Amino acid sequence: MKAKIGLTMSREYDGGYPRDFLRHTYAEAVIKFGGIPVLLPNVETSVPLLEYCDGLLLTGGGDFDPACFKKDDQGTEWGGVSPDRDRVEMLLIAEANRRQLPIFGICRGLQALAVSFGGTLIQDIPSSVAGSSFKHSQSQARRQVTHPVAVQADSRLANILGRVDLEVNSFHHQAVADVPAGWRVSAQAPDGIVEAMEYPGNRFLLGVQWHPEDLVGDEESAQRLFRHFIASCEQYRRE
Numbered sequence: 001m002k003a004k005i006g007l008t009m010s011r012e013y014d015g016g017y018p019r020d021f022l023r024h025t026y027a028e029a030v031i032k033f034g035g036i037p038v039l040l041p042n043v044e045t046s047v048p049l050l051e052y053c054d055g056l057l058l059t060g061g062g063d064f065d066p067a068c069f070k071k072d073d074q075g076t077e078w079g080g081v082s083p084d085r086d087r088v089e090m091l092l093i094a095e096a097n098r099r100q101l102p103i104f105g106i107c108r109g110l111q112a113l114a115v116s117f118g119g120t121l122i123q124d125i126p127s128s129v130a131g132s133s134f135k136h137s138q139s140q141a142r143r144q145v146t147h148p149v150a151v152q153a154d155s156r157l158a159n160i161l162g163r164v165d166l167e168v169n170s171f172h173h174q175a176v177a178d179v180p181a182g183w184r185v186s187a188q189a190p191d192g193i194v195e196a197m198e199y200p201g202n203r204f205l206l207g208v209q210w211h212p213e214d215l216v217g218d219e220e221s222a223q224r225l226f227r228h229f230i231a232s233c234e235q236y237r238r239e
């Protein structure tokens with residue numbers, strides 16, 4: 001049996017009715033590298049499903065309510081905020097961590113890890129980071145890379161990627177501000193924005209701010225990330 005990977009889902013409201021959905025590239029990337037995707041809707045009964053999973057993939061999506069990281073609303077424009085998603089993801093991360101599952105966060109998923117473990121977020125990069133010369137929310141196609149990232153040479157991320165510099169795609173206006181205790185920044189953009197964060201140790205507990213699921217067709221770095229994550233999940237299943 002292949003490793004089963006729990007995938008979080010986005011939430012939108014269609015005529016006032018909630019609808020959970022997943023961009024298919026996440027599932028395709030999991031399948032491409034040997035995993036079985038298990039969709040986790042934004043309801044609390046998703047949490048017990050982790051008993052049957054070998055890893056957790058925290059997907060991208062809408063903004064976090066600043067109340068989640070105990071900050072006042074700075075009046076920025078929010079996109080896709082869902083209290084249900086915020087709450088359920090925090091529960092999923094706590095349960096996955098309790099079970100010592102490998103966890104991989106992508107874009108909002110990196111931010112979810114930061115919030116869950118006690119960190120905070122920049123609510124809006126353009127209005128909060130003076131002198132930022134990068135457009136972190138790109139208008140180009142999702143498969144196109146647009147800005148460089150510097151990876152810490154002694155990080156697990158560098159070991160996975162086999163390199164310390166790469167180009168990434170970028171679709172966010174929030175970002176990690178305060179890194180949780182025990183975690184380390186493993187990559188940054190030239191303007192200082194946190195692009196990756198990891199928890200030191202043997203387990204795969206890592207998040208990136210870009211979208212490797214959209215790059216696995218062309219970029220070796222994206223392929224390496226998914227390959228290592230799925231391998232960690234397979235190891236968890238065997239043990």
